[in-house]
Amino acid sequence: MEQSAKIYEDLDRILVTKEEIAEKVRELGQKITKDYAGKEPVLVCILKGAVLFFSDLMREIDLPVTADFMAISSYGSATKTSGVVRVLKDLDKDIVGKDVIIVEDIVDTGVTLNYLKSMLAHRGAASIRIAALLDKTARRTVPDLKVDYVCFDIPDAFVVGYGLDYDQTYRNLPDIGVLSPKIYGDK
Numbered sequence: 001m002e003q004s005a006k007i008y009e010d011l012d013r014i015l016v017t018k019e020e021i022a023e024k025v026r027e028l029g030q031k032i033t034k035d036y037a038g039k040e041p042v043l044v045c046i047l048k049g050a051v052l053f054f055s056d057l058m059r060e061i062d063l064p065v066t067a068d069f070m071a072i073s074s075y076g077s078a079t080k081t082s083g084v085v086r087v088l089k090d091l092d093k094d095i096v097g098k099d100v101i102i103v104e105d106i107v108d109t110g111v112t113l114n115y116l117k118s119m120l121a122h123r124g125a126a127s128i129r130i131a132a133l134l135d136k137t138a139r140r141t142v143p144d145l146k147v148d149y150v151c152f153d154i155p156d157a158f159v160v161g162y163g164l165d166y167d168q169t170y171r172n173l174p175d176i177g178v179l180s181p182k183i184y185g186d187k
């Protein structure tokens with residue numbers, strides 16, 4: 001898709017280009033490959049936002065990984081999370097004794113990941129780390145949450161693309177951009 005494509009018109013600006021994403025994801029894959037040498041980590045994709053990041057990242061990890069998927073929903077409006085998390089689809093396999101890497105699109109307040117991490121920790125994983133494509137550190141309300149791997153620190157703006165949606169749209173943008181507030185008004 002070219003940046004002249006129709007859905008690009010709804011962006012205020014491009015924040016991260018597809019080339020920058022590809023480079024960072026490659027670097028992260030290499031880092032995980034080193035950090036987990038000799039291990040067989042379970043990559044847990046948090047649906048749906050992390051799907052593109054997950055599929056690119058796993059191809060950059062030179063280890064015998066397995067993949068599992070979880071869908072959660074944080075109650076709230078389309079652009080703000082409420083802190084209450086519900087599991088819509090759970091993992092297929094148990095994770096007892098496994099080295100788990102949670103792969104998430106974006107950490108905002110940190111409430112969602114904090115909840116998920118403690119939930120998976122209670123299931124007896126050997127280790128749990130978090131890999132996030134984007135981090136909005138300025139908005140963190142859970143200061144203790146450790147985000148082990150981050151590709152990009154971004155400012156406090158609502159972003160879409162490369163998996164991230166607004167009302168289920170824009171996930172297919174190859175770049176990441178700031179959605180024009182005129183699209184979501186005061187929702």
Ligand code: 5GP
Nearest residue numbers: 081107108109110111112157158159164165
């Ligand atoms: P948290 O619990 O960290 O506040 O919220 C995390 C979730 O809120 C993310 O997984 C994502 O679904 C959603 N979210 C937070 N900020 C953004 C954003 O800028 N754009 C989009 N599309 N989703 C966001």
Ligand code: MG
Nearest residue numbers: 046049105106
């Ligand atoms: Mg998410």
Ligand code: MG
Nearest residue numbers: 049164165166
């Ligand atoms: Mg969303």
